[in-house]
Amino acid sequence: MGELVQHLLNATILGGTYALLGIGLTLIFGIMRVVNFTHGELYAFGAYCMYALAMLLGVNFFVALVLAMILGAALGAVLEIVLLSRLRGADIDTTMLVMIGAWIVMQNTEQLVWSGVALSIANPFPADPLVMGPLSVSWNRVFVFAAALLLIAGTYHLVNRTRLGKAMRATFQDRDTAALMGIRIDRIHTATFALGSSLAAAAGALLGPVFVVAPTMGDLAASKAFAIVILGGLGSVTGATLGGFILAFVEEIGAGYISSGYRDAMGFLLIILILLVRPTGLFAQKERIG
Amino acid sequence: MRKLIGPIATAAILAGSLATGAVAQETIKIGVTQPLTGAFAASGNYVAQGAKIAEDEINKAGGVLGKKIQLIIEDNKSNPTEAVSTVEKLIEKDKVPVLMGAWSSTLTLAVMPKLQEYRVPMVVETSSSGKITTSGNPYIFRISPTSEMEAKAFQPLVAKMGIKKADFLYTNNDFGIGSGAEYAKMLKANGVKIGVMETMDPKATDFSAQLAKIKAAGGDTLFVTTAVEQLTLILKQAKEQQLKVRIVSCGGSNSPDQLIEQAGAAANGSYHTTFFPPWFPEVTKNPDVSKRYMAEWKKRGHNVGGLTEGYRGYDGIYVAVAGIKAAGKADPEAIRKALWGVHVKGVYGDISFMKQGPAGKESGQNVPTVYLVEIKDGKVVKTSF
Numbered sequence: 001m002g003e004l005v006q007h008l009l010n011a012t013i014l015g016g017t018y019a020l021l022g023i024g025l026t027l028i029f030g031i032m033r034v035v036n037f038t039h040g041e042l043y044a045f046g047a048y049c050m051y052a053l054a055m056l057l058g059v060n061f062f063v064a065l066v067l068a069m070i071l072g073a074a075l076g077a078v079l080e081i082v083l084l085s086r087l088r089g090a091d092i093d094t095t096m097l098v099m100i101g102a103w104i105v106m107q108n109t110e111q112l113v114w115s116g117v118a119l120s121i122a123n124p125f126p127a128d129p130l131v132m133g134p135l136s137v138s139w140n141r142v143f144v145f146a147a148a149l150l151l152i153a154g155t156y157h158l159v160n161r162t163r164l165g166k167a168m169r170a171t172f173q174d175r176d177t178a179a180l181m182g183i184r185i186d187r188i189h190t191a192t193f194a195l196g197s198s199l200a201a202a203a204g205a206l207l208g209p210v211f212v213v214a215p216t217m218g219d220l221a222a223s224k225a226f227a228i229v230i231l232g233g234l235g236s237v238t239g240a241t242l243g244g245f246i247l248a249f250v251e252e253i254g255a256g257y258i259s260s261g262y263r264d265a266m267g268f269l270l271i272i273l274i275l276l277v278r279p280t281g282l283f284a285q286k287e288r289i290g
Numbered sequence: 291m292r293k294l295i296g297p298i299a300t301a302a303i304l305a306g307s308l309a310t311g312a313v314a315q316e317t318i319k320i321g322v323t324q325p326l327t328g329a330f331a332a333s334g335n336y337v338a339q340g341a342k343i344a345e346d347e348i349n350k351a352g353g354v355l356g357k358k359i360q361l362i363i364e365d366n367k368s369n370p371t372e373a374v375s376t377v378e379k380l381i382e383k384d385k386v387p388v389l390m391g392a393w394s395s396t397l398t399l400a401v402m403p404k405l406q407e408y409r410v411p412m413v414v415e416t417s418s419s420g421k422i423t424t425s426g427n428p429y430i431f432r433i434s435p436t437s438e439m440e441a442k443a444f445q446p447l448v449a450k451m452g453i454k455k456a457d458f459l460y461t462n463n464d465f466g467i468g469s470g471a472e473y474a475k476m477l478k479a480n481g482v483k484i485g486v487m488e489t490m491d492p493k494a495t496d497f498s499a500q501l502a503k504i505k506a507a508g509g510d511t512l513f514v515t516t517a518v519e520q521l522t523l524i525l526k527q528a529k530e531q532q533l534k535v536r537i538v539s540c541g542g543s544n545s546p547d548q549l550i551e552q553a554g555a556a557a558n559g560s561y562h563t564t565f566f567p568p569w570f571p572e573v574t575k576n577p578d579v580s581k582r583y584m585a586e587w588k589k590r591g592h593n594v595g596g597l598t599e600g601y602r603g604y605d606g607i608y609v610a611v612a613g614i615k616a617a618g619k620a621d622p623e624a625i626r627k628a629l630w631g632v633h634v635k636g637v638y639g640d641i642s643f644m645k646q647g648p649a650g651k652e653s654g655q656n657v658p659t660v661y662l663v664e665i666k667d668g669k670v671v672k673t674s675f
Contacts, residue, residue: 003506010498116331118519120552129530138530211495216329220493255499261489
């Protein structure tokens, strides 16, 4: 019994992390339809920013988190302006190739700057875990969970309840009409990419102290993020959030009671099953085709 | 401007080929394939740094057969497919007569058919999977111990440590699976009950599910096989989940110094197998060699945490060069035959090869010493057993 409850607690905490990884990508991949291969590198960038700020420059942990998000947004904006703004209207393959190139360049730059040796970030939370009877969880992970929920709620509000969010949705539904309505679509493209990037950097900055920071850390994060977004349905913040939690539960329970060797395969098996029943994912919005 | 680029490029290429042509006459090339980028980048770079120290030392002492040696180090990107390409490039383009590589068992197993196809010997400096020397590849000369040797060396400690029930957590590749199987076999033979055998993806970072299961299984000792990055996370997460068992890491790629730095207090009380203990080099078979290697490593400003990995490359190059010297020529087949007779005083101990694998196509296998160390109050100490 204690084991099952511990598994469920682990899955909930992990789900918050996965949801955070998913929402950043759902904005870029789901709404903008850019297959963003740099998502994992923006995640790693956030973690390295956190390391540089908190460990090398001695910035306060929480201030460093906010700065890492801002730097992530800035890097996202640069990527969008330098690479993607030239590719508006290009087909998906071209954009995808450019993003693959950017991914490789970014990952190798990280190794060049930081070497391949993993780095760790100290956190200000108590070293002893939070213990409740037979259960235990680290304070750092509790903080990450709370921060993730806050960021998810903020993103949901921004996309669905603000003028900027409305402009975003309008732009990516129909660029020409949105432009005719007076929306400055170039800025919306840059803003959306920057927002998605800043969420990826936030995930990296939050999880860097939980795990270790290494140049390849983004690969796994990106593959999970794509799985979550496809699972939840493209472009839906709710879908990405629930997708994150579903993936975490399937992995945790699968590893706990079926086989840990297939832990990472479970999620993808689930995607196949869900796509067989609902080809657009769980929460995809209806959209006009053509 | 554009007009100029053509001639300049041509001149540069000509100059380049002339330069390499000139160098080729004076040097004997040794091919090295290591994971310099990707998941194992940290370890691969340490091995390459160790190899370069050996290269410089050997050249300073006059080289071999009157020529200088030249390492050609290729990055196999921690990827088996890339590893095969690097070996083909080194053999076909650079015409190296002997190779060293390829760090992980999976990478080494991937390149082995190519060694047989091109008939070029390779010194294996790190990999531990038993399959490497038992599959009948006569071009393999391994200086690192197999998982079986490691488990056997651990045997006397089972009773001393009072191990009654053991659980396992290992990375889901040739290295982890091989190590888990050998240790479990040895423990069973010594009357230890085996609880759960959990695996993890080599890239995974969250082990909460596995650790919760291990906690419920209730063993007294957890044997973990993976490299230092995952090991750091396992120590940290085991503490988070209040897993109060003794953790023993196997495989020797565990860099206790890095664990202390990164896992902090969570590393205390854990045990680690290693094949070179830089904390007490005087216990090694050739303390003078160990100290010389350590002094140069520190002089070059390399990361001290990498000392437990770099010696593999250092010894590997000395062994390859001993093979060339004994062969009397830089010819792959002659080096292969000569490697059977080499005796090298290395950091690994006194290196020589015994036969392993099916008769008629045996691989060479060295028998290094295995050490067990403990992390106690943030320091690496000899175990009291």
